[in-house]
Amino acid sequence: MSARGLFRSAGEPVREDRRPEDPLLALYQRTRDLCTSAIDPYEIAVHLEAMGYNRYRVQKEFGLEGVFQLAEKLYALVPRDFPPVPRGIPPLETARQLVIRYLVVLSTFSAILFFHLRGGGMGWPVAIWLLAWGQMGYFLVYRAEAELTPPGIAEAKTSIALFGLGVASVLSFLSPNPGDTFSGSVFWVGAIRALWDGQVKTVALCAAVAFFGVYLGLEKMSLLSAGILCMGRSLVRSCWNGWQWLLHSWPQALYPLLYGLGQGLFLYGAFHRLPFGVLWQIMVFLVVWLFLFDFALHRFGIAMNRALWGNASFAALFSKIKFVLLLCVVVLFLPLAVSLGLFLSAPPSYVPFLLSGFWAAVTGSGVFLFSLGEQKRPAMVLLAAGVAVAAFEALAIPVGIVATMISLLCLFSRLRQPLGYGLWFL
């Protein structure tokens, strides 16, 4: 047998209305799906064998030498070509899910802020840790879903959540108000844990309960109970295997952890002296921007997927995605542009806003690079910038400028090489 599975026309096209008069056509009718999708006659041969055709049966029923010859005959009956078949996530459904997720995260975040406003408060060490843990957890969960079976995934998620909570509870003692900080951390970790399982309704319900409790002045209790409620069954699940997996796998999420740490340290350096009234305005602005940017990146992903399946050249690819790419760049620079405008209008009072603009540019480039499969550089840039800003407050603006330029340089050099990241969108 010499067929190599090339594009070819049928030797003898089979008409749909033709009645099977000989055993070959009867067999074809029974194996139509296989015959039309087969890449070459060998593929048909292996399935014929699985159906019980061996050389003796083939000789008896078809008068042919063996299975390979029978497969050749069947293969020749069907015309075939190899059209590109796009693979992607249905965009509408994903967009809807994304919006729900944003709303839920936003409400959780707001519950904690509201709690903060009512007199409690979360210490900086825990806030920085939760940011870093959130980044690390996201990647570890992604990895667990690729590597483990469903029970193992659940155990790994619980271990990651308990790890986050364990470190947060130790760090809570470093805060001025340990009880409140711990309650806030439980709620945050619980909400994220529930979101990993897609329990959006649970998170929304818990956020509502937390809001109500905070409104009634039961901050500590309401956040703690909402957090425990969010984690639900997963808290009592035995997860020895999950801990083992986490012990082995955490280095894979080292860069996201460093990235989150850099994010937190940068925020601390820039804002730890601010009164809460100003801080929450900046935080709300940044969170809303992050959602907007995430949504722009999501559109970029969909556009890339479609363009990769619809084009044969890279030049055509960039021309197809130029608008969405432009949208991402505009959204990326939005906070920097706004904060620069404010800073130029009244320089001293808007320094923290300018720093938030740099933070957004560095963080946004990092998120973009992460989505292009690049982890090390954005993590190291953000960590270095975060440490520098936290340690030398006076140098915050020059550090912000340098970090922004390095991040953008990395981003644009990466974007120019679609061969290196195109696979991430397929």
Place this chain on the structure above:
Amino acid sequence: MSPHPLVLLTTEGTYPLVPGGVTSWAQELLERLSARFIVFALWGPRRIPKIPPLPRNVEEVVVVQLFLQENPPLTMVRQPLLLEKLELFFGFLEGDIASFGEGLYGLAKAAGRTSSPSSVFLSKEADEILQRRFASILGRTPVLAERLLILGQLRGMLANLLRIPPAADIAHTTVNGLGAIPAWLASRHYQIPLVLTEHGVYLRERYFALFALNLPPALSLFFSLFFKTLARLMYQEASLCTSVSEFNRYWQVELGARPEKTLVIPNGIDPARFPPAPQRLEDPPTAVWVGRIDPLKDLLTLVQAFAVARRNLPHARLRLFGPVPQGNEAYVREVSKKIGELGLEKTVTLEGPISPVYRAYHAGWVTVLSSVSEGFPYVVLESLAVGRPVVGTRTGAVSEVIADSGRVVPPSNPEALGEALAELLSDPELCLELGALGRERVIRKYTLENMVASYQKVYDMLIRGVRTASAGEPT
């Protein structure tokens, strides 16, 4: 010079990392052969399992991980030598075995000296070569997504594999796929004999996998051409192709192995480890299935077949023994659902692994095997060794081994399998008679001793050939 040859044994996803048929085979063989071994084990991106204690003659185990996620560098350096070899490598698209082999060897050699093949697969030049060469086969220019998926897959498969392995006297591969590449590279580089042993036919299993994966057609075409040419290269260049059954040999010859260079060495077991089952069959009539729970074992057909058998034997039982490998949980649920749908919850039981395994065979009147694809299943040998007949499907070496010691039916045919089961489960005398024939047959033909002696002969013959050739070389 050591009296025992040094053998480079390559495996893929089996010995010494996970239990199974090939692992049992390798374990038994390595312990008994007069040779030293370097084991070159291919593994995926998942965590490498703990390696159990190995025989003393295993000098080293090298685990090569494929499909590891690594980020490509920000800048791609042009690598002319690698690109030249890559051009040759793509010869497989036209079925040019010689060019493909040159390319494969060239890439491995160049990778050792100049740079990593990892980045070359994602270079602009590699993409251009692929686009040009594949377009003529596909009948159109492959789109970007297809090219990226192909290059990414090639990189995952080959980046860590294309290295010249350590020197040895014989290269022995247990699989004719990716796992054969290091053995072939060693054979070509050090000019040593290459032995290819196949338990199942790797290419057949690739076709099953490609069909199940439901890849975009261009990708299926590309990788079927790749694996087909790779298989042909190995069959062509192996000093000896051994297989465990005539069925496998039939495929090997079809795919290009020269008949005179093929040899069937059936697997063997140690009968002492499988004590004869009691000569009295206790009620209820029980069929036993032993194996790892996997779609290739086609347990859905087995459950349906048992429902057929129960029409005349309402008290009959079916006991399923074996582990559920990671990733097959959904399949077990499907099997359980089928058992429930047919109302067989009380008579068909999933009982998990059992040790020692002969206890499972002793528990039944007959052993059943419903697989759609098999190499040389130990289950058949073990059951016959304890004196219990087998009802099996006509796959791989099953019918050769069962011969007159049971019944053989077409695969995926519940009616036929059910009727064969009913015939045996309703006649205890027949079960005992066929079982006795089977035990006698295993002791005569399928012993571990025979198997080890055959492989020892192969090694001795090849080493003699090498030493004679080197002695005759002009100095």
